[in-house]
Amino acid sequence: LGNYQVKANLRRSLGEKFGALELGFENINRTPSDLFTRNLPFPVSRQDDFGNENVTSINGSLYFSKIKTRVSLDYFLISNYTYFKGFQQADQYAPLFNFIRAGLNKETNLSRRWKWYLDLYVQTVTGNAPIHLPLIYTRNRLAYEGKPFRNLVLSTGLDIRYYSPYFADNYSPVLGQFFYQTERKISIRPDVAAYANFRIRSFTTYVRVENLNTITQRYGFGFKDNNLAAPLYPNPGMVFRLGIFWNFVN
Numbered sequence: 001l002g003n004y005q006v007k008a009n010l011r012r013s014l015g016e017k018f019g020a021l022e023l024g025f026e027n028i029n030r031t032p033s034d035l036f037t038r039n040l041p042f043p044v045s046r047q048d049d050f051g052n053e054n055v056t057s058i059n060g061s062l063y064f065s066k067i068k069t070r071v072s073l074d075y076f077l078i079s080n081y082t083y084f085k086g087f088q089q090a091d092q093y094a095p096l097f098n099f100i101r102a103g104l105n106k107e108t109n110l111s112r113r114w115k116w117y118l119d120l121y122v123q124t125v126t127g128n129a130p131i132h133l134p135l136i137y138t139r140n141r142l143a144y145e146g147k148p149f150r151n152l153v154l155s156t157g158l159d160i161r162y163y164s165p166y167f168a169d170n171y172s173p174v175l176g177q178f179f180y181q182t183e184r185k186i187s188i189r190p191d192v193a194a195y196a197n198f199r200i201r202s203f204t205t206y207v208r209v210e211n212l213n214t215i216t217q218r219y220g221f222g223f224k225d226n227n228l229a230a231p232l233y234p235n236p237g238m239v240f241r242l243g244i245f246w247n248f249v250n
Contacts, residue, residue, distance in 0.1 A: 002052060003030050019063040026057040032082040035177070036090045042175055045089045051080040061103075068107040075100055083130055084179035087172040097129040113146035130180045134163035156196040163188065171230045178230065188227040189213045191235075202247040210239040 007026045014020055032050050034040060061072035079096040101123035108116040119139040125131055143157035165187040169178035193210040214237045216225035223237035 004028075005030075017066060019065040022059075022061045022063075024057070024059045026055075028055045029053070032080075032092070035175070036082050036092075043088050044175065045086075047090070047092070050082060050092050051094065053082055054079045070103075070105040072103040072105075073100070074103075078129075081129065081131070084172065084175070084177055085130065086179055087174060091130075093130050095127070095129075097125065097127045099123060099125040099129075099131070099133065113144055115141075115143050115145055117141040117143065132167040132169070132180070132182075134166040136162075136164040138162055151200050153199040154196070155198070157194075159193040159195060160190050162190040168228070168230050171233055181231065184231040186228050186231070189225070191227065202249065204245040204247075206241070206243045208241040210241065211235060211237055214238060 005026070005028045007024075009024045010022070012021045030053050031037070032053055035042060035044065036046060037050055056077040057074065059072065059074040061070055063070045075098065077096060077098045079094065081093040081097070083091060083093065085091045101121055103122075104118065104120045106118045108118070110116055117140070121137045122135060123133050123137075124135065125133055138161070140160045141157060142160075143155055145155045147153055165185050167182055167184070168186040170181040170184075171178050190213060191210075192212040193208060194212060195206065195208040197206040198204070211223065211226075213227070214223040214225050214235075216222065218225060226234035226237060229235050
């Protein structure tokens with residue numbers, strides 16, 4: 001009783017030469033998840049007076065079709081934020097707080113077949129809310145896209161991701177949940193992956209080699225210089241992925 005979600009979106013075309021404008025609003029009022037409030041078979045130290053969480057999101061974006069660029073702004077208002085502040089302890093931050101995220105997404109033609117895709121986000125939290133976000137997150141793809149042969153459609157290149165140092169949430173294996181911490185700041189090298197996606201008629205496949213940034217001579221040559229996903233939880237070294245889709249038509 002009293003839980004609801006209200007959402008509205010508006011999109012307006014500004015003409016083929018200019019682009020489009022999008023506006024959105026969402027408000028959610030919800031009871032905290034059962035893990036915080038119910039006596040489940042998890043060793044959670046909880047309170048009995050948690051209020052309903054309330055989240056308001058206001059967002060807008062403007063797409064410039066001529067230069068293939070989208071700029072966006074998201075504004076969040078949150079109260080009764082429920083979270084874990086230790087390996088077993090649940091808590092709630094009642095005061096109203098907000099955070100803002102600004103984004104830039106751009107596609108650049110470097111030549112006829114080479115493209116650069118940029119995603120860049122800057123975000124910040126106000127006040128002393130128990131939430132940490134990296135100030136900057138960016139993803140860059142340098143890609144060759146084209147048809148080098150008659151029946152071959154190819155996209156290949158590098159995928160590079162990076163976020164600025166911040167106090168990433170710690171992890172509780174007992175609960176399978178992340179929790180707020182202020183003791184260890186995570187700092188990474190950019191994640192680098194090489195990929196090749198191609199299609200030959202009805203045959204489609206992708207090949208992806210991830211975490212090339214872990215290569216090092218420090219412990220003997222190998223992919224051993226791992227980035228951390230959370231304190232004491234490293235990402236894997238080099239990962240090879242292969243996917244195949246083949247459509248047979250009789």
